[in-house]
Amino acid sequence: xxxxxxxxxxxxxxxxxxxxxxxxxxxxxxxxxxxxxxxxxxxxxxxxxxxxxxxxxxxxxxxxxxxxxxxxxxxxxxxxxxxxxxxxxxxxxxxxxxxxxxxxxxxxxxxxxxxxxxxxxxxxxxxxxxxxxxxxxxxxxxxxxxxxxxxxxxxxxxxxxxxxxxxxxxxxxxxxxxxxxxxxxxxxxxxxxxxxxxxxxxxxxxxxxxxxxxxxxxxxxxxxxxxxxxxxxxxxxxxxxxxxxxxxxxxxxxxxxxxxxxxxxxxxxxxxxxxxxxxxxxxxxxxxxxxxxxxxxxxxxxx
Amino acid sequence: xxxxxxxxxxxxxxxxxxxxxxxxxxxxxxxxxxxxxxxxxxxxxxxxxxxxxxxxxxxxxxxxxxxxxxxxxxxxxxxxxxxxxxxxxxxxxxxxxxxxxxxxxxxxxxxxxxxxxxxxxxxxxxxxxxxxxxxxxxxxxxxxxxxxxxxxxxxxxxxxxxxxxxxxxxxxxxxxxxxxxxxxxxxxxxxxxxxxxxxxxxxxxxxxxxxxxxxxxxxxxxxxxxxxxxxxxxxxxxxxxxxxxx
Numbered sequence: 314x315x316x317x318x319x320x321x322x323x324x325x326x327x328x329x330x331x332x333x334x335x336x337x338x339x340x341x342x343x344x345x346x347x348x349x350x351x352x353x354x355x356x357x358x359x360x361x362x363x364x365x366x367x368x369x370x371x372x373x374x375x376x377x378x379x380x381x382x383x384x385x386x387x388x389x390x391x392x393x394x395x396x397x398x399x400x401x402x403x404x405x406x407x408x409x410x411x412x413x414x415x416x417x418x419x420x421x422x423x424x425x426x427x428x429x430x431x432x433x434x435x436x437x438x439x440x441x442x443x444x445x446x447x448x449x450x451x452x453x454x455x456x457x458x459x460x461x462x463x464x465x466x467x468x469x470x471x472x473x474x475x476x477x478x479x480x481x482x483x484x485x486x487x488x489x490x491x492x493x494x495x496x497x498x499x500x501x502x503x504x505x506x507x508x509x510x511x512x513x514x515x516x517x518x519x520x521x522x523x524x525x526x527x528x529x530x531x532x533x534x535x536x537x538x539x540x541x542x543x544x545x546x547x548x549x550x551x552x553x554x555x556x557x558x559x560x561x562x563x564x565x566x567x568x569x570x571x572x573x574x575x576x577x578x579x580x581x582x583x584x585x586x587x588x589x590x591x592x593x594x595x596x597x598x599x600x601x602x603x604x605x606x607x608x609x610x611x612x613x614x615x616x
Numbered sequence: 617x618x619x620x621x622x623x624x625x626x627x628x629x630x631x632x633x634x635x636x637x638x639x640x641x642x643x644x645x646x647x648x649x650x651x652x653x654x655x656x657x658x659x660x661x662x663x664x665x666x667x668x669x670x671x672x673x674x675x676x677x678x679x680x681x682x683x684x685x686x687x688x689x690x691x692x693x694x695x696x697x698x699x700x701x702x703x704x705x706x707x708x709x710x711x712x713x714x715x716x717x718x719x720x721x722x723x724x725x726x727x728x729x730x731x732x733x734x735x736x737x738x739x740x741x742x743x744x745x746x747x748x749x750x751x752x753x754x755x756x757x758x759x760x761x762x763x764x765x766x767x768x769x770x771x772x773x774x775x776x777x778x779x780x781x782x783x784x785x786x787x788x789x790x791x792x793x794x795x796x797x798x799x800x801x802x803x804x805x806x807x808x809x810x811x812x813x814x815x816x817x818x819x820x821x822x823x824x825x826x827x828x829x830x831x832x833x834x835x836x837x838x839x840x841x842x843x844x845x846x847x848x849x850x851x852x853x854x855x856x857x858x859x860x861x862x
Binding site: 325326327363366368369370371380381382383387389392393394395396397398400401402404406445446448449450452453457458459461462463589590591592593597598 | 622626645649652653654694697699701703731732734735736737740746747748749750751823851855856857858859860861862
């Protein structure tokens with residue numbers, strides 16, 4: 314290498330196994346200058362950013378970040394938290410998004426639906442919010458994995474009401490769905506009768522005598538089902554009581570059952586065990602505008 | 617012996633020792649100051665040690681290796697803030713031994729999962745994730761519902777944590793300090809002598825796993841997950857408050 318120009322190469326002076334020697338060439342220049350470069354970089358970095366600990370504090374550096382806090386402008390030494398705050402308050406992406414958010418926040422739900430730009434923004438942002446927060450239970454796009462705990466949001470049946478105001482309240486406050494367990498109160502025979510009546514309400518083939526007996530329990534004090542499901546069986550949104558007369562099932566997997574007997578069994582199980590289901594409230598976790606976006610999105614799913 | 621290039625190079629033992637010293641300087645310079653820089657841990661209300669039931673749940677979380685796929689650390693970045701919520705504070709894991717921050721996210725971050733979903737969802741999801749999230753690649757943990765929770769050694773577990781600085785109480789004085797710091801109800805739950813009673817009482821206070829008749833490992837794990845990230849009320853602080861600690 315270096316002896317091309319006739320210079321003799323220095324060795325480190327060791328010899329292993331008799332004649333194995335090690336060259337002692339100078340460091341390649343590019344490497345050496347890169348190394349000095351990193352040293353200079355480090356010194357500049359220390360000057361700009363928080364770096365060296367001193368007693369119970371540290372050098373803060375000359376870099377600064379400004380943000381709003383408690384209604385006034387604050388300027389502090391550079392740090393990731395301040396920078397995030399600045400980005401969330403006045404970053405270029407934030408400002409673009411905020412222009413839309415403010416427009417949506419000020420608009421009525423009708424205006425949002427009728428304005429193509431606002432409704433496109435609402436759909437795309439709410440879709441992400443839904444995926445981050447709601448999809449774990451309601452499924453991506455609003456269809457849950459199976460009939461069970463979590464209502465499908467893509468149909469137009471609403472346990473707690475499908476008006477904008479009702480949906481907004483559901484998202485804000487959450488819901489506690491409750492139906493008592495009738496297993497010990499009624500016993501197997503009567504549960505079968507009530508289940509027959511309930512299935513009959515939505516037009517399924519049932520034993521007419523059992524359904525008639527079930528009707529008496531449903532509509533009378535013994536079962537008291539009508540208190541929440543109403544005498545017509547159409548349900549009461551204020552109680553989160555399901556409409557039993559349509560083809561939509563949210564707990565008993567009636568559509569998935571193959572035979573009449575299986576359908577009966579599925580409904581019986583719900584009457585026997587009752588229902589307890591909870592949707593958490595999102596008020597603290599999501600902003601008012603985010604809830605508004607979700608409300609508009611969920612409302613649009615169900616039609 | 618003169619400490620020359622050659623003597624280090626031909627003496628493996630010496631080289632190992634000197635290498636360790638050189639490398640640990642880097643680590644020590646980064647880590648040690650955090651113990652005495654006064655802004656490291658934010659001054660914030662609400663953070664408390666885990667109750668006995670939550671602590672048992674946390675032990676199960678670690679036993680099952682949840683940390684290999686889930687982090688518990690929301691970093692101060694825009695995308696994380698929008699997806700998970702407020703970035704994690706050092707203060708929020710001050711009673712975690714060991715902490716569960718992590719950096720591997722096969723699954724989502726769990727630092728603020730508390731009360732985001734219902735108890736029933738957690739029980740269903742841990743039992744068979746695909747029952748609720750068809751796209752999930754998380755394994756099933758069906759034994760959590762089957763296994764009775766073993767909490768015979770909960771007092772010893774709390775004593776061990778007390779040794780590393782978690783303020784569980786063992787005498788009247790410590791208990792009264794906890795009453796001042798965390799309120800009477802919580803102080804009672806943090807009392808080691810009442811640990812088993814508190815654990816059972818909390819397990820019965822809510823339907824954690826969908827079956828109130830048994831105390832299972834699922835009860836404990838769900839109770840733990842439901843408290844994650846819920847101790848600090850961020851509504852109480854100005855937006856910029858936590859930036860003042862950096």
